[in-house]
Amino acid sequence: MTLPLASFLQDHDFIQVLYIVSFGLFIYGMSGLTGPRTAVRGNRIAAAGMALAVIATLLDPRMGNWGLIALGLVIGAAVGVPAARNVRMTAMPQMVALFNGVGGGAVALISWVEFRNTQGFAHTPTYVAVFSLFAAIVGSVSFWGSNIAFGKLQELIPGRPITLGRAQQLVNGALAAAAIGLAAAIVAGGHSQALIIGVLLCAAVLGNFVVLPIGGADMPVVISLLNAFTGLSAAATGVALNNPALIVAGMIVGASGTILTNLMAVAMNRSVPAIVAGGFGGGGVTAGAAGPGEHAGTVRSTSASDAAIQMAYARQVVVVPGYGMAVAQAQHAVREMAKVLEDRGVQVKYAIHPVAGRMPGHMNVLLAEADVPYEQLKEMDDVNPEFPRTDVALVIGANDVTNPAANSNPDSPIFGMPILNVNESQSVIVLKRSMNPGFAGIDNELYYDPKTAMLFGDAKASVDDITAELQAL
Amino acid sequence: MLVTNLTILVLAGFVGFAVISKVPNTLHTPLMSGTNAIHGIVLLGGLLLIGLSGNGFVNKLLLVIAIAFGTINIVGGFLVTDRMLEMFKRKPEPPPASDGDASAAGQPSETAR
Numbered sequence: 322m323t324l325p326l327a328s329f330l331q332d333h334d335f336i337q338v339l340y341i342v343s344f345g346l347f348i349y350g351m352s353g354l355t356g357p358r359t360a361v362r363g364n365r366i367a368a369a370g371m372a373l374a375v376i377a378t379l380l381d382p383r384m385g386n387w388g389l390i391a392l393g394l395v396i397g398a399a400v401g402v403p404a405a406r407n408v409r410m411t412a413m414p415q416m417v418a419l420f421n422g423v424g425g426g427a428v429a430l431i432s433w434v435e436f437r438n439t440q441g442f443a444h445t446p447t448y449v450a451v452f453s454l455f456a457a458i459v460g461s462v463s464f465w466g467s468n469i470a471f472g473k474l475q476e477l478i479p480g481r482p483i484t485l486g487r488a489q490q491l492v493n494g495a496l497a498a499a500a501i502g503l504a505a506a507i508v509a510g511g512h513s514q515a516l517i518i519g520v521l522l523c524a525a526v527l528g529n530f531v532v533l534p535i536g537g538a539d540m541p542v543v544i545s546l547l548n549a550f551t552g553l554s555a556a557a558t559g560v561a562l563n564n565p566a567l568i569v570a571g572m573i574v575g576a577s578g579t580i581l582t583n584l585m586a587v588a589m590n591r592s593v594p595a596i597v598a599g600g601f602g603g604g605g606v607t608a609g610a611a612g613p614g615e616h617a618g619t620v621r622s623t624s625a626s627d628a629a630i631q632m633a634y635a636r637q638v639v640v641v642p643g644y645g646m647a648v649a650q651a652q653h654a655v656r657e658m659a660k661v662l663e664d665r666g667v668q669v670k671y672a673i674h675p676v677a678g679r680m681p682g683h684m685n686v687l688l689a690e691a692d693v694p695y696e697q698l699k700e701m702d703d704v705n706p707e708f709p710r711t712d713v714a715l716v717i718g719a720n721d722v723t724n725p726a727a728n729s730n731p732d733s734p735i736f737g738m739p740i741l742n743v744n745e746s747q748s749v750i751v752l753k754r755s756m757n758p759g760f761a762g763i764d765n766e767l768y769y770d771p772k773t774a775m776l777f778g779d780a781k782a783s784v785d786d787i788t789a790e791l792q793a794l
Numbered sequence: 795m796l797v798t799n800l801t802i803l804v805l806a807g808f809v810g811f812a813v814i815s816k817v818p819n820t821l822h823t824p825l826m827s828g829t830n831a832i833h834g835i836v837l838l839g840g841l842l843l844i845g846l847s848g849n850g851f852v853n854k855l856l857l858v859i860a861i862a863f864g865t866i867n868i869v870g871g872f873l874v875t876d877r878m879l880e881m882f883k884r885k886p887e888p889p890p891a892s893d894g895d896a897s898a899a900g901q902p903s904e905t906a907r
Contacts, residue, residue, distance in 0.1 A: 344806075347832055348809060348813060350828075351813050351814065351825075351828070351829070351832075352813045352816070354817050354821055354824065354825050354828060355816045355817055355818070355821075356818075357820070357821065357879070357882040357883060358883065360821060360824060360879045360882060360883070361876065361879040361880060361882075361883050363828075364824070364828050364872065364875045364876055364879055365872075365876065367828060367831070367832060367872070368831070368872040368876075371831070371832065371834070371835065371868055371872070374835060374838060375837065375838065375841070378838045378841045378842060378845075379841065379845070381842075381845065381846065383845070383846055384841075384845035384846065385845055385846070386844050386845055386854070387845075389844055389854055389857070389858050389861075390841060390844060390845060390861065392858055393840070393844075393857070393858040393859075393860070393861025393862045393864075393865065394861060394862075394865050396858075396862040396865070397861065397862040397863065397864065397865020397866045397867075397868075397869060398865055398869050400862070400866050400870075401865060401866035401867070401868075401869040401870030401873070402869055402870070402873060404866075404870050405869070405870040405871075405873035405874040405877070406873065406877070408874060410878070410881075413823060413827070413874070413878070416827075416870075416874060417823075417826055417827050417830055417874075420827070420830050420831070420834075420866065420867050420870050420871050420874075421830050421833075421867075423863040423864075423866045423867050424830065424833050424834050424836060424863065424864065424867040426859075426860075426863045427834075427836045427837065427839075427840060427859075427860040427861075427863035427864040427867065428836050428839075430840075430856045430857070430859055430860035430863070431836060431839040431840055431843060431857075431860050433856060434843050434853050434856050434857055434860070435843065437850075437852070437853055438843065438847055438853065446796070448796045544826070545826070548826055548829065548830060551830075551833050552829065552833050554836075555833045555835060555836045556803060556806075558836055558839050559799070559803075559839075560796075560799045560800070560803060562838075562839050562842060563795055563799065564838060564839070564842070565799075565802050566835060566838065567835055567836065567838055567839065568799060568802050568803050568806060569802060569806040569809075570832045570833060570835040571806075571833060571835070572803055572806035572807045572809075572810050573806065573809070573810040573813070573814070573829060573832060574810075574829040574830070574832055574833040575807065575810065576807055576809075576810025576811045576813075576814050577810065577814040577825060577826070577829040578826075578829070579811075580811065580814050580815055581822060581825075581826060584819075584822075673819070673820075675819060680822075680823055680826065681819070681822035681823060681825075681826060682819060682820060682821060682822030682823035682824070682825070682826070683823055685819070685820040685821070685822070685823065685882075686823045686824070686878050686881070689878070689881040689882045690881045692881075695820065695882060698820055700818075700819050700820075
C-alpha cells in the first residue's frame, strides 16, 4: 500500500469499483466482436468502458493540473477525430499502425516521467522498476516500429526490405542487450537520467531496425506483432501503477495481437522469428530456381469483352481480391460488376486469403465498404473445395496467395504456404498491371497455365470495362 | 500488491485468449483497431501522473504529449472501428455510385450518426 504513484487511489474503493466495471465492459464489448451484428454495439460498449475509466481516474479528489489535462485531451481529440473520420478504408493499415504507435509512445513517455518522479525508482519496490522499464523498452520499440510501418504503408519509405545485410541480426541483438543492460543498471540502483534516456534510445533504434528490413507483404504479421507489444507494455504499466483496468485492457490487447500474429504467420507458413529476422524479398532466397526466363509457357492476354462473355455465361464466379484491388480502389467497381453478374443468374463469391492485403481482414473491410453481403465473403478453407466447381476465378491484384508453386514446387520459397487453389477452377482471369512479380519477388506459375488469361491494366479500369461489356451483352 | 496484480494479469490473459479466439477472420481488421483503441488506456497513467504529482516543466511537457498520444489512440481507434463495423452491419443496398471513391461511401453513415 505504499506505492508512491498509486497509493493515492488505493483508499478510494469507489474508484476501484469503477475500474472493475470498466474492464468488465471491455471484455463484454470485445465478445460482441464475434459476429457482425453485435459488433457495432460491442465496440461502443468498450468505448463506454473507456470513458468510465477516464472519468474514474479524474474523480480522485487530489487531481490537479486540470488545464494541462484538458490541453492534452483537446490536442489528442483534435488530431484523432478528423484522422479517424476522413481516412479511406484502403488506408486502414497505416492508420492502425499510427494509432498503435502513439499508444506505444505514450507508454514510453509515462515510464520516463515515472523514472524522473521517483529519482530513478529510488525507494520503490523493485518490481515497479522492472515493469516500468519493460514498458519503456517495449513501448519505445513499438512507437518507432509502428512509425516505420506507417511510413512503408504510406509509401513515404520504400516498401522493399532495407537491411544491413548479415550484420542486421548482430546489431539488433546488441541493441536489445544494451537496452536491457541499461535497464538492469537502473534496477540495480543507478539514478542517472542518462540511463533511462539510453534505454529509450536503444529501444528506439531497435524499433527502426526491426521493421525496416520487413517487406510490404509481411506487414500483416508486423502490425499484429506491434499491436501485441503495445498491449503488453500497457499491462506492464498497469502493474507498475497498480491499476487493474490498465492490466486487464493491456492483456486483452496482448492476447488479441498474439492470436493474430500467429494466424498470419501460419497463413504464410513462416515462423514469427523468421519474419522479424528479415523479409521475403531480402535475399531473393531461392527465387532464382524459378526465374522468369525459365518458363517455356507463354502468357495469354485477353480483352474486357472476352472476359465479360466468359463470366456472363458462367454458373459460378469466384473473385479473389488482393492488395492490388486496394491500391486501385476497385472495390466499388467490383461490387457493381458482381451485381450485373448476379442479375444474369451467375453466382458470385469472394475468396479471402488470411494475408491478402496489408493487415488481417483488410479485404473484408474493403468489400464490406462496397456493400458486398457478409455471406458472400468466404474464408480460404471454405472456398478451396469450391474451385473445381467454379467456372471463372477472377483474380484482382492478388499474386503470391494464388501461386500453385506453394503446393507443387518444393524449391519455391513459398512452398508449403496455404494458398487459394485458383488453378483448380475451369478458367482463370487475372487482372494485373504488368508482369512484374509480387512482393515476394517470385514468378507465379498460374500466369503460364493454359487456362489462365491475363487482362493487363489498372484493376478498377479493367473491372469498369468488364461491367460495361456485360451491360452491353 | 505484486501478487494480486500478477494474478489479474494472468487471468486477464486467459480471458483475452478465450474471447478473442472466437472472432471470425472477417472481422480481424475491426478487432485490431478496436483492441488498438483499448490499449490507449495508458492515458490513465498519464492522467494519474500529471494530476497527482505533475511538477517541473519537462515532466509536464512529457505528460501532456503522453495524454495527447493516448487520446489520439482512444478516440481515433474507437471512431475508426465504429465506421468499419457500420459497413459490415449495413444491409446490401444500391451502392452510391461506381466512382470507387472510398470516402464518399463512408460519408452517409457518418452524417447519419
